[in-house]
Amino acid sequence: LFLLQFRLSNQSGKPQRMNGKVHGKVYVGNAPTPVEFTSNDLHSYVVVNDGRSYVAISDIPQALGPSLQPLSALGAVIGWAFALEQPGFKNGFSIIGGEFTRQAEVTFLPGNEKLSIRQEFRGIDEHDHLVVKTSLEGRVPEVPQGSTVQIGPYSEIYQYSNNLITSSSTRDYVVSLPDGSTDTRTHQWRQTISFTSCQHDVSARDTKPTQMLSVDQVFVMYDANNELIRFAMSNKIGDVNGEPQENPCFTGRHGCDTNAVCRPGEGNQFTCQCAAGFNGEGRTCYDIDECRGDPQICGFHAICNNQPGTFRCECEDGYQFDSDGHTCIEVSRPTDACEEGTHTCDSPERAECSYTGGSSYICSCLPGFIGDGRICQDIDECQPGRCHQDAVCQNTQGSFTCQCRPGYYGDGLSCFPGKCVGVLSLSGKRSQHPTRTERRRRTKTQCENHRDGLQGVIASGPRGPRPPVGQYIPACDENGAYEPMQCHGSTGHCWCVDRNGQEISGTRSGPGSRPMCIDHSGGKPPVGPDTRPDVHPLPPGTHLLFAQSGRIEHVPLEGYDMKKDDAKAVLHLPEKVIIGVAYDCVEKMVYWTEITSPSISRANIQGGEPVAVIRSGNLDSPEGIAIDHLGRTMFWTDSVKDHIEVSSLDGSQRRVIIDSDLVNPRAIITDPPNGNLYWCDWNRDAPKIETSYMDGSNRRVLVKDDLGLPNGLTYDSQSSLLCWADAGTHKLECMHPDRRDRRKVMEGIQYPFGITSYGKNIYYTDWKRDAVVAVDRYAATESDEFQPLKRTKLYGITTAYAQCPSGIKTIMGLQQDHMFILKTFGAIKVLTLF
Structure with missing residues (x-):
């Protein structure tokens, strides 16, 4: 049964993965x-339809x-197992399946050092990944540090x-020493x-x-x-003599x-056929959303999560799979002590009881109180500087x-001398906001x-000061901060400025055109004490996360449709301006860039609660941010420093990878399986979209013609499509x-800023519509729109997947400086190539 299942999978053309210790x-x-x-991790990835295999082993000490x-x-046996088959010949898995033992003896000449390798292949696990256990024992000749x-x-x-x-063979290899x-x-x-072997397996007899x-x-x-x-190789199995x-x-x-x-025909003819679970002409295959096609495919009390080429069912909260592995049945729960009032938390005025399942609950003090949740005491918030002097x-x-x-x-946070002479509000009371005269004080x-x-000098006439003719006069907002876009009244030119009023290079536009400027000031500060910036947990499923000034909001997705009635704020950070957002599907973390205090x-x-991983002083104007969920790194653009940086997800091991020929870098995205990085530069004089490997090498321009303001980028790993939104040409394009x-x-x-993709849909934020807009890229039509209650500019947007994308694509033209990195997360083990 296992061999039959594997052969069906292998013949479908889908890439295969192997994991082990x-x-x-x-x-x-x-x-x-x-x-x-x-217990070092081994991960392998094989492109079945062209016989290429990749293997990596983690945590190998530098001494070895x-x-x-x-x-x-070490990886050659995997290459043999999945080798590209010549007519009439079969690779390892076509003959014996995924359960076998490989014993290899290596003798190094002329020193006769010997190494024994034993690998036990144990079939397929619950994630449809092959499993292997590897043991090494013996001696190897030394290869000096720094050698290749x-x-x-x-x-x-x-x-x-x-x-x-x-099998047996004798092979040479060349060691390139550090001295050349x-x-x-x-x-x-x-x-x-x-x-x-299986005595009833007819195909084995034909081997x-x-x-x-x-x-x-x-x-x-x-x-x-x-x-x-890391090892990589291309493998073919065929005739000894031909x-x-x-x-x-x-x-x-x-x-x-x-x-x-790939289906061979006569001579050099062939056809491409999409694997089961995909649609397309074969050269490009699109995932079929089984969840959308049959909403009841998972049955009652279950949630369907679409996966590349397939789908996965999960039971709703409060339910679990029955013994058949398909039906969701209700979990018998003990009494909720929080709901019944039998908990031991402090009074509701001071503490909150949170039910955590089973018979457990957590007591936590409310904001403004301190303690263990069972006893909470008021915090004296009246610290120096809390109110106006x-x-x-x-x-x-x-509170x-x-x-x-x-x-x-005034309101206590801002106080003005004298008697309030504000205007009446709708309630009949005088406004506590200062008038223009009072603001001058x-x-x-x-x-x-x-x-x-x-x-x-201010003129004495009723019109106030008169600027000299032809002189640029800066525009200030109601709080005295520089307006993000400044214009010359005589020439009609406009440009973007930072919080200090300094022109941002590459943003100046001619008469009749306006640059896309970001407000660095954070807007008007809120009145009253700040609320705690806690995250409101998201329900199961896939969501859109987008930034709106100092807020990150979410819209759940049902299939590809936005569940607009269920949208809400995930996080609120008053006085902040959040620009870029990115999501780490491994640890369920949202990352963001903020520019008021960079x-x-x-x-x-x-x-x-939010945690700052890189603080002010080390950043000037971080905008775009992207996560490599396989390599566990993050990348960001800085539009003032004009460079691209990378670091570990905790902010350590930080380094600049691109620091030249950038003017206004904004959006940045990663393609972890293929090891590629993409970014856009909306330089007014020469806008472009570029790519490189994740270490910054192999940098090249992808698009430079017919661009205006390329703000948003997104990459769909299933279709291998790179798409962008341009606020200058007012187009949405892909390649x-x-x-x-x-x-x-x-x-x-109209005026797109951020963009993300999910399946057949592209979602982008629009500054003029103050909305998230959905576009069906197959039909090339707008399919939906969501406008938050708060009508302000929307910035970055990303997709928060219910599960990490599992599709890993082909690497074309593997070079010597190509790196592929291995990581393990949860029960899923993935190979990262970059």
Whole structure:
């Protein structure tokens, strides 16, 4: 049954993954003690329809890592298992499936060091990933630190018999030493593969007794910084005496989508057929949303989550799968002590009881109180500086009030001398906001001093000051801050400025055109004590997260439709301006950039407080942000420093990867499976969209013609489409980065800023509509719109997936400096290539 299931999966053309653990006790050179390691992660990814395999092992100590580079055959058995099959020949899994044991002996010449490798392949786990356990024991010759290893193409003959497969070969490898010299070495490989054959398996009887495995494009590298060893190779299985046939299906040069199978025809003819669960013409395959096609596919009390090529059912809260693994039945719960009032928390005026399932609950003090939740005491918030200097702070239960002293008026946070002469409000009471005359009494801001200094002496006439003819006069908002867009009244030119009024390079536009400027001031500060910036947990499912001034809001998705009635704020940070948002699907974290006091922060969407990972002083104007959920890194653009940086998710190991030829970098996105980075630069003089590897190498321009203000970027890993929204050309466009097949999806859009994708839909924020707009990229039509209750500018937007995207795409033209990194999260183990 397992072999049948695997063959059906293998024939579908879908990429395959393999995960496992590596244990070892290995001596290096003449060292008297071995390097020992246990439970190191091994991850492999195979592009079935062209025979390429990638393997990586994590946490390999630097004392051992360089010396393991010659052992590309650690992954060669995986290459043999999934090798591209020539007509009449079969790879390993087509013959024996996924349960077998491989024993290999390696002898290094001329020193006769010997290493034993044992690998136990244990079939498929619950995630449809193959599982392997690897053990290493013996001695290897030393490869000096900083050296690299090159392995040329080679062939290996496999002998097939009942329950046993054997092979042997002698190979050379070249060690390139740090001083530039090279050393050619030799090692011999002997291996046996044992398995339990099935007497009723007719296909096994047709297996030829000898087959030749041809391996080329071998790539090996040890990454000392991350302690990772990586191997990659292309594999073909065929005749011992013949040359491989030239049909593209057998050479791997067919161009079919990764989620498609290549069907050979006569001569060089072939067709591409999308795998089950995908639609398309074969060269491009689109995921079928089974959840949308059949809303009841998972049954009652279940949630359907679409997955690439398939779907997954999850029971709603309060339900669990029955013994059949499909039906959701109600979980019998004990009495909710919070609801019944049988808890031991402090009174509701001081504490909150939160039910956590089973018979458990948590007591927590309300804002303004301190304690363990069972006993909460009031916090005296009247600290120095809490209220205005001409106000008195009065502590109250769980809060505080500010009241201006006699002879002053205001709200206590701002107090003005004299008697209030404000205008009447709708309630009949006088407004506590100062009038224009009263605002003049406060200290002037930098912008106001700048403006008044240029205007000269205030005229005595009723029209006030008269600026000199042809002079630029800065515009200040009602709080005295620089307006984000400044214009010259005589020439008609406009440009963006930072919080200090300095022009941002590359933003100046001509008469009749307006740049897309971001308000760095944060707007008018709120009146009254700040609320705690806690995160309101999100319900299960996939959501859109978008920034709106100092708020991050969410809209749940049902299929591709926005559940607008269920939209709400996830996080509120008064006086802040959040620009970019990104989501880490592994740890369920939302990350954002903020420009009023420049910083990058994160918070868990399942509840908790925000944590700053990079604070002010190290940033100028962070805008776009992107997460590599596989490599566990984040990338961001800084539009003042004009560079792109990368760091670990906690802000450590920070470094600049792009620092030249950038003027106004904004959006940035990652393609973790392929190891690519994309960003846009809306430089008025030369807007462009660029790409590079994730270390900043192999930088190149993808698009530079017919661009205006490319603000938003998104990459859909399933379709391999890069899409962007342009506020200058008012177009939404897409392309496959490797094909440069640029096409227009929609035109006539108004003023887009951020953009994200999910399945067939693209969602973007629009500054003129103050809305999130949904576009069906297949139909090239607008399908929906969501306008938050608060009508202000919307900034970045991202998709918060219910589960991490699992599609991993092909790497074309693997170079020596290409890195692929391995990480493990939860029960899912994924290979990262970059």
